[in-house]
Amino acid sequence: MSANISKATKKPAKAGRSIAALLVVFIAFAALAIFQGDTKLKLGLDLRGGTSVTLAPKVAAGAKVDKAAVDQAVAIIRQRVNSLGVAESEVSSQSNGDIIVSVPGNSSSRVVDLVGATAQLRFRQVLAVGAGNAATAATSSATTTTTSKSGTKVSTPASASFPSGVNAQLDTAFKNLDCTVAANRQGGAIDDPAAPLISCSRDGASKYILAPAEVEGNQVAKASAVLDNTNGNGWTVLLSFNGVGTNAFGKLTSRVTSLGSPQNQAAIVLDGLVVSAPRINEAINSGSAQITGNFTQTDATDLANKLKYGALPLALTVQEINQISPTLGADQLHAGLLAGLIGLILVVLYSLMYYRGLGLVSVGSLIVAGSITYLSFLLLGKWIGFTLTLAGIAGAIVSIGITADSFIVYFERLRDEVRDGRSLRTAVETGWQRARRTILVADFVSLIAAALLYFFAVGGVRGFAFTLGLTTFVDLIVVFFFTKPFVTVLSRMAFYAQGRPLSGLSAHSLGVVTIVGKDDL
Amino acid sequence: MALSGIGGRLYRGETSIDFIAKKRRWYAFSGLLIMLSALALSTQGLKLGIEFKGGSVFTVKSASVNVADGQSALKSSGITTESIIQKIGADKLRLQTTDLPQTTVSAARNALATQFKVNASDIDVQTVGPSWGKEITRKAIYGLFGFLLVVMLYLAMAFEPKMAISAIVAVIHDVFITVGIYALVGFEVTPATVIGFLTILGYSLYDTVVVFDKVRENTKGITSTAKMSYSQAANLAVNQTLVRSFNTSVIALLPVASILFVGAGLLGAGTLKDLSLALFIGLATGTYSSIFIATPLLATLREREPAMQALAKRVAVRGGAPESTVDKNTAGVVTSTHTREINERGPRNQPKRKSRRR
Numbered sequence: 001m002s003a004n005i006s007k008a009t010k011k012p013a014k015a016g017r018s019i020a021a022l023l024v025v026f027i028a029f030a031a032l033a034i035f036q037g038d039t040k041l042k043l044g045l046d047l048r049g050g051t052s053v054t055l056a057p058k059v060a061a062g063a064k065v066d067k068a069a070v071d072q073a074v075a076i077i078r079q080r081v082n083s084l085g086v087a088e089s090e091v092s093s094q095s096n097g098d099i100i101v102s103v104p105g106n107s108s109s110r111v112v113d114l115v116g117a118t119a120q121l122r123f124r125q126v127l128a129v130g131a132g133n134a135a136t137a138a139t140s141s142a143t144t145t146t147t148s149k150s151g152t153k154v155s156t157p158a159s160a161s162f163p164s165g166v167n168a169q170l171d172t173a174f175k176n177l178d179c180t181v182a183a184n185r186q187g188g189a190i191d192d193p194a195a196p197l198i199s200c201s202r203d204g205a206s207k208y209i210l211a212p213a214e215v216e217g218n219q220v221a222k223a224s225a226v227l228d229n230t231n232g233n234g235w236t237v238l239l240s241f242n243g244v245g246t247n248a249f250g251k252l253t254s255r256v257t258s259l260g261s262p263q264n265q266a267a268i269v270l271d272g273l274v275v276s277a278p279r280i281n282e283a284i285n286s287g288s289a290q291i292t293g294n295f296t297q298t299d300a301t302d303l304a305n306k307l308k309y310g311a312l313p314l315a316l317t318v319q320e321i322n323q324i325s326p327t328l329g330a331d332q333l334h335a336g337l338l339a340g341l342i343g344l345i346l347v348v349l350y351s352l353m354y355y356r357g358l359g360l361v362s363v364g365s366l367i368v369a370g371s372i373t374y375l376s377f378l379l380l381g382k383w384i385g386f387t388l389t390l391a392g393i394a395g396a397i398v399s400i401g402i403t404a405d406s407f408i409v410y411f412e413r414l415r416d417e418v419r420d421g422r423s424l425r426t427a428v429e430t431g432w433q434r435a436r437r438t439i440l441v442a443d444f445v446s447l448i449a450a451a452l453l454y455f456f457a458v459g460g461v462r463g464f465a466f467t468l469g470l471t472t473f474v475d476l477i478v479v480f481f482f483t484k485p486f487v488t489v490l491s492r493m494a495f496y497a498q499g500r501p502l503s504g505l506s507a508h509s510l511g512v513v514t515i516v517g518k519d520d521l
Numbered sequence: 522m523a524l525s526g527i528g529g530r531l532y533r534g535e536t537s538i539d540f541i542a543k544k545r546r547w548y549a550f551s552g553l554l555i556m557l558s559a560l561a562l563s564t565q566g567l568k569l570g571i572e573f574k575g576g577s578v579f580t581v582k583s584a585s586v587n588v589a590d591g592q593s594a595l596k597s598s599g600i601t602t603e604s605i606i607q608k609i610g611a612d613k614l615r616l617q618t619t620d621l622p623q624t625t626v627s628a629a630r631n632a633l634a635t636q637f638k639v640n641a642s643d644i645d646v647q648t649v650g651p652s653w654g655k656e657i658t659r660k661a662i663y664g665l666f667g668f669l670l671v672v673m674l675y676l677a678m679a680f681e682p683k684m685a686i687s688a689i690v691a692v693i694h695d696v697f698i699t700v701g702i703y704a705l706v707g708f709e710v711t712p713a714t715v716i717g718f719l720t721i722l723g724y725s726l727y728d729t730v731v732v733f734d735k736v737r738e739n740t741k742g743i744t745s746t747a748k749m750s751y752s753q754a755a756n757l758a759v760n761q762t763l764v765r766s767f768n769t770s771v772i773a774l775l776p777v778a779s780i781l782f783v784g785a786g787l788l789g790a791g792t793l794k795d796l797s798l799a800l801f802i803g804l805a806t807g808t809y810s811s812i813f814i815a816t817p818l819l820a821t822l823r824e825r826e827p828a829m830q831a832l833a834k835r836v837a838v839r840g841g842a843p844e845s846t847v848d849k850n851t852a853g854v855v856t857s858t859h860t861r862e863i864n865e866r867g868p869r870n871q872p873k874r875k876s877r878r879r
Contacts, residue, residue, distance in 0.1 A: 046792070054653075056650075056653075056656070098656075112623065112627075318648070318650055319649065319650045319652065319656075320572075320647070320649045320650065321649075322646075323646040323647070325582075325642060325644065332791070332793075335783050336783075338783050338787070339779050339780040339783035340776075342779035342782070342783065343775055343776030343777075343778075343779035343780065346775040346776070347772050347776060350772060350775060390793060391716075391792050394780055394793055394796050397776045397780055398776060398777060398780070400772075401775070402727070404772045404773075405769045405773065408768045409731060409769075412765040416761070434738070437734065438731055438735075441734060442727045442734075444675070445723060445726045445727055446723050448668070448675065448723075449668060449719070449720065449726070452668045452671065453716065453719050453720065453723075455664070455667075456660045456667065456719075464716055464720075464796065468720070
């Protein structure tokens with residue numbers, strides 16, 4: 001980047017070659033984009049409509065956010081959001097622990113309710129149990145004994161009649177449920193506490209018919225993972241209920257403990273899925289209970305966390321909710337495109353008016369820059385999931401100015417060189433040597449700005465910084481591989497070389513003065 | 522046309538606007554603006570958007586919207602706190618409320634849907650928790666200082682330390698005045714505005730960098746010729762890049778103005794309007810500062826160096842100010858080591874074509 005003012009004059013052939021090279025690379029990438037099948041821009045929620053929710057973990061002042069807990073929360077929320085069945089829903093975490101949920105197309109408040117709900121943990125009595133695959137009926141007479149993940153022994157009843165609380169309708173639904181299909185294990189959708197529930201275990205190995213909920217997750221006061229070696233139980237989870245919970249849990253346990261298997265099991269249901277269904281060995285009226293079942297330390301800790309925080313491993317507060325209908329999204333997209341178009345036309349008119357023939361160079365360069373930027377949007381959408389937001393469009397429009405400025409710096413230098421009495425062909429080179437440096441330094445400052453904006457920006461406005469940086473980079477490519485070579489080629493043409501009036505290089509418009517006193521034009 | 526002719530005269534120093542000599546005037550003007558800004562900030566403060574204090578914004582699109590009905594719909598859903606209701610264009614209503622529980626927000630959405638006979642899901646809602654703004658502000662401040670530091674280091678390396686200082690002072694000047702204008706006029710500040718402010722930093726510097734690049738070129742080896750003092754050389758640089766500064770600013774402002782126009786006119790309040798308004802004001806002050814503040818400040822700083830003071834003395838003794846040189850037209854402003862004997866050569870190379878065309 002040193003001011004190296006060598007007089008090396010590039011041959012026009014070389015100039016032609018560099019334009020051709022740019023064209024080849026462009027076509028190659030365009031072909032790649034078409035080959036990959038991504039010919040449509042990925043639009044952000046503000047342009048296509050949808051709901052986005054930003055959640056921040058609640059931490060004590062000065063405390064650090066637990067990354068693992070955030071990841072776990074993201075997984076759980078993703079599970080809930082997926083239950084909506086909307087394609088391209090995204091749940092992601094930011095470096096500061098914020099969780100961003102975006103569901104396109106759907107701006108109903110259901111998303112907000114789903115995501116915002118923190119406690120969907122319930123205790124239900126098990127009415128029937130079966131192997132996870134389809135066609136296992138509650139009334140199946142064959143006694144299959146399986147060992148669920150938690151190690152709890154479960155078996156299907158041998159009686160041919162429906163167990164109490166189960167009717168034919170429930171049984172049919174139960175029979176049709178295939179827990180080996182992942183789609184049926186997403187949970188989170190419907191969990192009416194007052195109704196019976198047909199549900200899968202989280203690993204899909206078993207399925208259950210469950211009685212209406214009797215104890216709610218928010219009635220759990222404390223839960224912890226404890227290593228119980230004295231009784232040889234390994235890792236267990238100790239939990240205690242609050243007042244209401246103690247009564248409810250006491251009632252549940254005293255009722256089921258005398259029943260046969262599997263009705264003597266109490267299922268812990270999280271977001272509609274059975275986490276564990278321990279057998280109740282005795283009535284528990286003390287308000288504290290121990291869950292055993294061949295847990296590993298991680299299993300026990302996870303379960304304790306879930307019991308403690310409801311569904312999520314950490315408390316979250318809703319920071320921002322954006323619900324945008326597809327109509328407004330389309331409006332914003334149109335407005336953004338319109339603004340871009342008007343801006344572009346104004347810039348083109350101005351540069352043609354001021355720079356005349358040279359203006360054509362800037363128009364051409366802007367078109368090239370525009371095409372490269374659009375192509376980058378397409379490819380980056382595929383590669384790094386880049387989505388174009390309204391702020392992103394604004395960034396791209398603003399960058400028209402920055403891109404055009406590179407040409408102005410060069411043109412002014414070029415004209416200065418001609419004013420100094422150089423022939424156009426020499427001026428094209430010497431002017432470039434000097435303008436190049438200015439352009440590099442100025443664009444570099446722009447890139448620093450964009451990078452820092454990106455890292456410190458919040459939410460959607462990040463898109464602004466990203467496109468600003470991207471287009472600045474594109475500007476560099478265009479100036480080096482298109483604008484400069486293009487001017488070199490033009491400088492060979494008589495129209496420009498002789499400084500015709502409309503070329504933008506005429507002696508008059510440059511103010512190369514021989515006629516003194518006529519400057520007052 | 523007239524403007525393009527000016528370019529040549531500015532370049533040779535025939536038409537020279539004395540930016541540097543009148544620096545006290547610009548300093549005083551900027552000082553006044555800064556004082557006004559400080560005053561506006563301390564008395565009125567900034568009008569913060571819901572992102573900074575929490576609240577909800579509803580946007581309803583329907584042919585039948587009107588403010589009074591919107592008001593009653595909010596009231597019917599139990600919102601008693603003060604709401605700001607605006608009609609945008611012909612068919613849009615924007616209702617801004619204070620921080621509300623999520624259930625009230627849903628109720629209000631449904632009430633508005635019933636009132637204006639649209640689907641609830643067609644009403645756009647943005648809800649922001651009260652602590653969100655702190656995060657944005659914190660990040661913006663980090664961004665500001667990180668940016669200033671990195672750019673200062675970079676400019677100090679690429680140019681010279683005093684240029685870095687002058688450029689940064691000019692940037693702070695721009696942001697401060699822009700924020701002041703916001704406080705004075707009472708424009709709403711949203712995260713998009715903050716990002717706009719941060720972008721101004723980049724723009725303003727970009728502008729200054731181009732001027733400084735020319736200053737550096739003009740002042741290279743200046744002490745060995747004693748033809749002009751540092752201030753004179755710097756002033757010439759500002760004049761020489763004036764056309765570029767003007768064109769760049771116009772071209773940068775055109776797209777921003779079109780976003781502002783479309784954003785405010787078609788969409789009403791929102792990202793586009795907030796961003797472009799901040800940019801529009803910032804760009805204008807940025808152009809002003811790179812010409813009137815950054816370069817004079819640089820000259821002030823450099824003129825304090827003994828070497829430059831000695832040079833100024835020598836130039837004064839020789840009577841070397843451009844005014845006193847022999848010929849007005851070839852105005853003896855030899856700018857730098859590599860702007861070779863231009864004045865003699867220039868006219869000779871181009872003249873015939875020129876007179877023919879005239």
